Amino acid sequence: MILELLNQFMPAEVAFYVELVIIAVVYLGVFALLGLFLVWMERRVAGFFQLRLGPNRRGPSGLFQTVADALKLVSKELTATEGRDKFLHGIAPYFVIVAALMALSLIPFSAELQAFDINLGVFFVTAVTSIEVVGIFLAGWASNNKYSLIGGMRSGIQMISYELSIGMTIVTMTVLAGTIQLSEIVEMQRGGWFIWTGHIPAFIGFMVFMIAGTAESNRTPFDLVEAESELGAGFHSEYSGMGFAYFFLAEFVNMFIISAMAVTLFFGGWLLPFEIGADIPFVGAIIFVVKTLSVVFLMMWFRWTFPRLRIDQLLTLEWKYLIPISMVNIVVMAILVWLGLTF
Amino acid sequence: MENQMENQEFLADKIRTQEYQLNMGPQHPATHGVMRMILQLDGEEIKNVEPVLGYIHRSIEKMCEKSSYKQIIHLTDRLDYLSSHMNNEAVTLLVENALGIEVNDRIKIIRTIIAELTRMASHQLWWGVMGMDTGALTTFMYAFRDRELINEIMEETCGARLTMNYNIIGGLRYDIHDNFVKRVKEFIVHFKEKLPEYDNLLSNNVIFRKRTEGVGIMTKEQVIAYGMNGPTARASGFECDIRKKLPYSAYGMVDFEEVLRTEGDAFARYKVRIDEMWQSMNIIEQLIDKIPEDDFRMKTKPIIKLPKGDFLQRVETARGDFGVYAMSDGGKNPTRFKFRSPSFANLHGLNKMSENTKIGDLVVNFSTIDVVVPDIDR
Amino acid sequence: MSYFKDIFNAVKTLLTGMKITGRYFFVNLFTRRDVITVQYPDNIDTLKMHDRFRGEVIMGHDENNMHQCDACTICENACPNGTIEIIWDKEKNPETGKTQKVLLNHIYHLEMCTMCGECIEACPSDAIEWGQNFHHVTRDRSNLTKSLNRPESILNPNFVKSKK
Ligand code: SF4
Ligand code: SF4
Numbered sequence: 001m002i003l004e005l006l007n008q009f010m011p012a013e014v015a016f017y018v019e020l021v022i023i024a025v026v027y028l029g030v031f032a033l034l035g036l037f038l039v040w041m042e043r044r045v046a047g048f049f050q051l052r053l054g055p056n057r058r059g060p061s062g063l064f065q066t067v068a069d070a071l072k073l074v075s076k077e078l079t080a081t082e083g084r085d086k087f088l089h090g091i092a093p094y095f096v097i098v099a100a101l102m103a104l105s106l107i108p109f110s111a112e113l114q115a116f117d118i119n120l121g122v123f124f125v126t127a128v129t130s131i132e133v134v135g136i137f138l139a140g141w142a143s144n145n146k147y148s149l150i151g152g153m154r155s156g157i158q159m160i161s162y163e164l165s166i167g168m169t170i171v172t173m174t175v176l177a178g179t180i181q182l183s184e185i186v187e188m189q190r191g192g193w194f195i196w197t198g199h200i201p202a203f204i205g206f207m208v209f210m211i212a213g214t215a216e217s218n219r220t221p222f223d224l225v226e227a228e229s230e231l232g233a234g235f236h237s238e239y240s241g242m243g244f245a246y247f248f249l250a251e252f253v254n255m256f257i258i259s260a261m262a263v264t265l266f267f268g269g270w271l272l273p274f275e276i277g278a279d280i281p282f283v284g285a286i287i288f289v290v291k292t293l294s295v296v297f298l299m300m301w302f303r304w305t306f307p308r309l310r311i312d313q314l315l316t317l318e319w320k321y322l323i324p325i326s327m328v329n330i331v332v333m334a335i336l337v338w339l340g341l342t343f
Numbered sequence: 344m345e346n347q348m349e350n351q352e353f354l355a356d357k358i359r360t361q362e363y364q365l366n367m368g369p370q371h372p373a374t375h376g377v378m379r380m381i382l383q384l385d386g387e388e389i390k391n392v393e394p395v396l397g398y399i400h401r402s403i404e405k406m407c408e409k410s411s412y413k414q415i416i417h418l419t420d421r422l423d424y425l426s427s428h429m430n431n432e433a434v435t436l437l438v439e440n441a442l443g444i445e446v447n448d449r450i451k452i453i454r455t456i457i458a459e460l461t462r463m464a465s466h467q468l469w470w471g472v473m474g475m476d477t478g479a480l481t482t483f484m485y486a487f488r489d490r491e492l493i494n495e496i497m498e499e500t501c502g503a504r505l506t507m508n509y510n511i512i513g514g515l516r517y518d519i520h521d522n523f524v525k526r527v528k529e530f531i532v533h534f535k536e537k538l539p540e541y542d543n544l545l546s547n548n549v550i551f552r553k554r555t556e557g558v559g560i561m562t563k564e565q566v567i568a569y570g571m572n573g574p575t576a577r578a579s580g581f582e583c584d585i586r587k588k589l590p591y592s593a594y595g596m597v598d599f600e601e602v603l604r605t606e607g608d609a610f611a612r613y614k615v616r617i618d619e620m621w622q623s624m625n626i627i628e629q630l631i632d633k634i635p636e637d638d639f640r641m642k643t644k645p646i647i648k649l650p651k652g653d654f655l656q657r658v659e660t661a662r663g664d665f666g667v668y669a670m671s672d673g674g675k676n677p678t679r680f681k682f683r684s685p686s687f688a689n690l691h692g693l694n695k696m697s698e699n700t701k702i703g704d705l706v707v708n709f710s711t712i713d714v715v716v717p718d719i720d721r
Numbered sequence: 722m723s724y725f726k727d728i729f730n731a732v733k734t735l736l737t738g739m740k741i742t743g744r745y746f747f748v749n750l751f752t753r754r755d756v757i758t759v760q761y762p763d764n765i766d767t768l769k770m771h772d773r774f775r776g777e778v779i780m781g782h783d784e785n786n787m788h789q790c791d792a793c794t795i796c797e798n799a800c801p802n803g804t805i806e807i808i809w810d811k812e813k814n815p816e817t818g819k820t821q822k823v824l825l826n827h828i829y830h831l832e833m834c835t836m837c838g839e840c841i842e843a844c845p846s847d848a849i850e851w852g853q854n855f856h857h858v859t860r861d862r863s864n865l866t867k868s869l870n871r872p873e874s875i876l877n878p879n880f881v882k883s884k885k
Pocket of ligand 1: 778799801802803804805836837838841
């Protein structure tokens with residue numbers, strides 16, 4: 001769309017690069033706004049869960065509170081420990097944030113609004129999100145702080161383990177969909193959302209996906225990486241100012257990405273049941289965002305209700321429960337699809 | 344099997360691991376104030392915990408030696424600030440017993456009711472923080488919702504929310520407020536409804552169960568050997584409730600149960616406190632309608648001098664057996680004043696509890712022994 | 722089989738917890754009924770403390786700017802922290818011709834006060850009492866040192882000293 005517009009008054013090659021830049025800028029903006037909005041939402045939701053009001057002073061319903069916080073963080077001095085690995089310490093937040101951004105570019109907001117629709121979509125998302133663990137690990141290692149190091153080690157153990165069950169759940173759903181291109185997965189659900197057509201295995205898959213997804217984005221009950229009461233702030237103890245803000249925003253955007261994937265795989269992406277409002281422009285994007293925020297809310301609900309697991313219990317949960325379940329689930333799903341028992 | 348063993352030995356030779364030290368505190372979210380623990384760790388596993396004390400030492404015992412007996416009372420508020428009323432009571436009882444003042448039933452009953460309210464407020468706060476230490480942040484606010492009502496009652500009757508300073512030698516500073524009885528009854532009704540919520544939210548939660556059950560087990564013998572007391576020791580089956588053993592104030596008049604459990608793990612310590620809240624409500628319910636009409640203050644001399652000798656008084660605070668020892672030469676001030684604080688005694692068991700557990704377990708154990716750091720350092 | 726039973730029970734307990742928090746969330750989202758916090762600086766004018774609340778020590782003055790303190794310094798001695806300093810002078814009473822103590826300044830260091838109430842308890846003339854002010858915020862420590870008697874105030878000539 002943008003490309004056609006640009007082509008009218010500049011040569012095709014230049015137009016291509018200009019388009020890339022425009023999209024990049026737009027996505028950076030979306031990223032920042034999304035992060036700020038989600039932080040606000042988390043605080044507000046937490047407030048209501050905890051019989052409080054949450055931020056309510058700056059702007060309507062305290063909407064600009066996080067903007068003010070971000071400004072504060074930008075203006076803060078960057079401090080760091082002595083004896084840290086300067087290069088790695090500096091580069092670590094970018095691993096996390098770039099991974100989150102790349103994954104965000106694949107999210108199909110609606111039929112038209114998807115920056116990067118490749119036919120390997122699902123794989124690309126899982127591949128890119130697993131880069132993140134490198135950033136967290138580097139941050140923990142390079143900070144020269146034992147708390148950070150423990151946090152980093154925990155993140156390595158945790159995220160690599162839970163990647164497995166996320167991957168397997170995604171495979172389960174692609175068995176049903178028959179494609180791994182994200183936009184096509186959504187299109188496949190025109191007849192009914194996968195959580196409905198895939199019934200039992202899809203539902204189990206959704207549960208596994210939510211648990212593993214919460215663990216992937218390092219949130220309670222799986223926030224061992226930054227377990228507040230144990231490690232202070234975990235891997236980002238030694239980051240201040242924007243370094244900290246990058247990690248913080250990336251965590252929230254990751255939560256959004258996990259939820260967006262859940263919506264795409266299980267809840268029909270930008271589609272409403274029975275094709276309601278299918279032809280009004282941009283309604284798809286709104287539906288998608290609303291659905292995603294509902295899933296995000298579910299994750300917040302977990303966070304503000306449950307205590308945290310211990311590291312060995314975390315691994316028990318993954319290797320003794322989630323992985324066997326999702327393995328059986330793939331087989332069940334394959335049999336169902338083979339016998340045509342899906343709706 | 345043998346092969347595996349050999350393999351492990353071989354690996355242990357090749358990969359050298361090393362224990363390391365981690366300094367937890369004095370500024371750390373889990374240490375409830377300013378306590379420092381030096382952990383000796385092997386990976387995530389704890390080999391040794393060494394608490395380092397003294398970060399909030401205010402030499403209160405020395406200050407007591409310089410103060411008159413009336414002035415000492417308000418200093419005890421600042422020891423275990425969550426059981427301030429019971430601490431005050433210990434000093435007043437000590438002086439009253441030394442002087443042979445027998446207070447009337449009204450004073451005794453009011454003191455007991457307020458002490459039980461304080462105990463409940465303390466356990467509520469502990470419950471909130473316990474949830475927070477295990478990662479469930481919401482519990483804190485739920486606990487404060489209920490604790491706020493107690494604080495309101497305290498504020499109305501005693502004039503302060505935390506450091507009540509309501510006991511004076513020979514009675515109470517004020518009479519109870521007109522609303523007191525009504526409000527306490529309202530609170531009991533409210534809290535009876537809310538306490539099951541605590542169970543559903545945390546005690547029955549599978550994650551919380553897994554985090555606490557079988558963690559930090561102390562046997563009865565170990566508990567006695569380490570001199571632990573209060574709910575922490577009662578979780579291992581050690582009967583040590585001063586309210587039962589050496590009844591003071593109105594505890595002789597009521598019928599209540601000493602909560603005991605035998606498992607001795609973190610969950611037992613947790614459950615003992617929850618059940619103690621039920622017992623506290625039981626005690627208050629028995630007494631609240633029985634407050635007789637009488638003076639709220641006995642006649643005392645303006646300047647209080649204890650006879651020559653040493654005196655000891657023990658009370659049961661929310662944390663356990665709190666002892667006050669005074670040595671007097673017959674003057675206005677004590678020559679020696681000593682507190683035996685339950686938190687300090689309970690802290691001894693932490694190392695034993697945390698042997699070969701994970702860092703996460705240390706936080707749980709530390710939370711379930713429920714120490715108040717100013718009570719340790721004094 | 723117990724494997725599945727475990728999973729089932731675990732999910733059940735988790736859902737019970739979520740039910741409780743969820744109920745509070747939706748009640749608060751729509752009605753704010755269970756919100757327990759107060760909006761502090763906003764309600765500063767309407768916030769009223771209980772009568773017995775110990776905010777600070779004040780000295781009561783009547784409409785003629787008269788107080789009841791005869792500068793006996795009992796409160797100064799009763800205070801465990803040295804919070805109170807009485808500055809007094811001897812002055813001849815024009816009516817009776819006797820010299821008596823006159824209070825110049827009843828200095829009260831709020832920053833050192835532990836609100837223990839010993840001074841008020843000890844005062845034989847009930848000259849000082851509890852004030853319910855709780856808003857002691859200030860930018861300078863020296864603002865916390867107060868003179869309790871108002872300027873130009875004098876001793877009430879016909880108060881009755883109680884025999885405490
Ligand atoms: S309340 Fe206590 S500390 Fe404050 S001035 Fe009076 S005696 Fe001193
Ligand atoms: S305030 Fe009371 S105790 Fe203090 S000097 Fe005045 S009269 Fe005496």
